[in-house]
Amino acid sequence: MAHDTTEKIRSHAEHDFLKRKRSAEMRHQLTSFAIMIFLTLIAFTMVAAGFSTYLIVPIILLLAGVQVVLQLYHFMHLSNKGHGMVAFFMFSGIFVAFITVLALVTIVWW
């Protein structure tokens, strides 16, 4: 049952393991947070520096994609166990939407 709440007493080794895992996770989150700030800075600098729009738009879109992936994996725990189906549906949906929008845009407005 989902609401199983049996208390479990952890051994010393297990405790250590969990502690190490959590600190590693924390490190990951901090790193990706730093990367995200950095990516945002790049985006802002590019606009401020006044590059051509044709350069800025694709790069910002690319950076946004990277941000989304970082967000999903490091903050929304997509990599954790039991998220396989969620990830599968998300990526199927993104894939279908991408193909559809791509085809529509190329057919209708090319």
Next chain:
Amino acid sequence: MSSLAQKKGVGAIIWDYLTTVDHKKIAILYLISGGIFFLIGGLEAMLIRIQLMKAGNDFLSAGLYNEMITMHGTTMIFLAAMPILLGFMNAVMPLQIGARDVAFPFLNSLGFWLFFFGGIFLNLSWFMGGAPDAGWTNYASLALASESHGIDFYALGLTISGFGTLIGGINFLVTIINMRAPGMTYMRMPLFTWTTFVASALILLAFPPLTVGLFFMIFDRMFGANFFVVEMGGNTIIWEHLFWIFGHPEVYILILPAFGIFSEIFAIFSRKRLFGYTALVFATILIGFYGFMVWAHHMFTVGLGPTANAVFALATMIIAVPTGIKIFNWLLTIWGGSIKFTVPMVYAVAFIPSFVAGGVTGVMQAIAPLDYQLHDSYFIVAHFHYVIVGGVVLAILAGVHLYWPKMFGTMLSEKLGMVTFWFFFIGFHLTFFIQHFLGLLGMPRRVYTFGADQGWDLFNAISSAGALLMAIGVIVLLVNVVITTVKNVRVGNDPWEDGRTLEWAIPSPPPFYNFAQTPLVRGLDTYWIEKMEGNKKGMVYAEPLGDIHMPNGSIIPFIMSFGMFVASFGALYFQDDSKPWTLAVLIIGLAILFGSMLVRSLKDDLGFHITKEELMEDLKKGGNTDGSK
């Protein structure tokens, strides 16, 4: 809240069905209302065939004929085929995975009532100034030019029933992902559950484009927007794209559950494990993905250019591969089996050549240059009736016979079933086979009449005769249902004697909690494994007998859907200056909708428990069947 079966009055039964959140009762509601819409759509088809019976006929006027074909298509797809299949999914899928109900019983009921009121709303157009008349595809230029309120009925009605379908699809997805019994891994799920899963995923991804398209249509018609108005800078082709981005997955939403039903039938009545189970599963998933990459093959003649046409032609042909895999797997399932030709099995065997014929003409149309010849001719009409009637409707009829005992606890007459089958099957081929040739002779679809000098008289007469045979078949089925219900001979758990999956291990109809103890699944074809090992109970249990938590019934889904129904009338007449009450009706309808949502949110409804003692009492009596009787 007693779990004891008791004699109830008619009023109490109606109230029970209005408030039910039990997936088995909702399945019956889907089956009955889908069945009624099927009869209405069939009646429209008969009128169409009477009109086309002879050259120069004036049985229906041109305008009425347009309304008739539009409503026939719309009703059959959205209000008959899909709901009946959703009914089977509701009835069978939770039993197959060993669940006590779907994940969200309240939403299940809401989904049904939204579909129901959407369907009623759409059909009220007949009595309120004219039905939609721009074809079931409702192409924008034509639809925007339509003067009656028909198109508004179409757009609003499909929006409401579309919400219902979307809710149902999401519900099934969550149910299958989260509520499988212990041991029921993905690769142990019966094929009908698998096809339900993939079809639900398609519903999830395909209905939003339709909703967007319908919203644009509503805004264009009712609020003077110009999404599809070319002279105002809109683009009329966008509707076609949006419609078919939804429309092509939609036909897979219909055919995949049909494949699922046939897969169950082949395995049961060949008394063999499905050949190539894994391949069938992956073919199903693959068809689901391909379904989204082929929509433009409905639009080859629009002028998309050679590159787009070539890409979509190739993508379309690829779909024949997974479908072919399925056909061969079914053939090899029958091969060497100990076959019983019951009514469902006869339907399944008849399905293979019929569907293959429809598939082959489909590949012909995928060849873009040839499609320029075939487009909008009766060849197309013949093709899609071969896949939809030869695939989906045969599956529905087979499923009605197969699952009738599980849903109602009685067995439909095999003899009358055979009569239905032969009338329907011969009538079907008589009606539609000849239409291929009508198409090749140049008869365009959607014309209300033709001249005597065009050489189409005889073939049209034959086609109409076939339609009559199909109608006789359906009437015999209705007689069969009435006789069976009146006789009321109850059947046991496994009336076909060769059931393989979990639904056949429990009473027919099952008690409202389905499984007193959650079963433990030890492999594919769970019940078959237990039977072969001589397990008299039919299953191994994953848990001891204990209290079961059940949801309370609720009238709120009905009221919410009714609120949308009322609001739609306000929206429909909003543009008419002669009707000042529209805004009030719109507001009242939305108030009912949001008010009942508010009540639902604020009032805690924690459900109830069936105690262990009540369960033991029930089990002593052979399982409480609290079903339709």
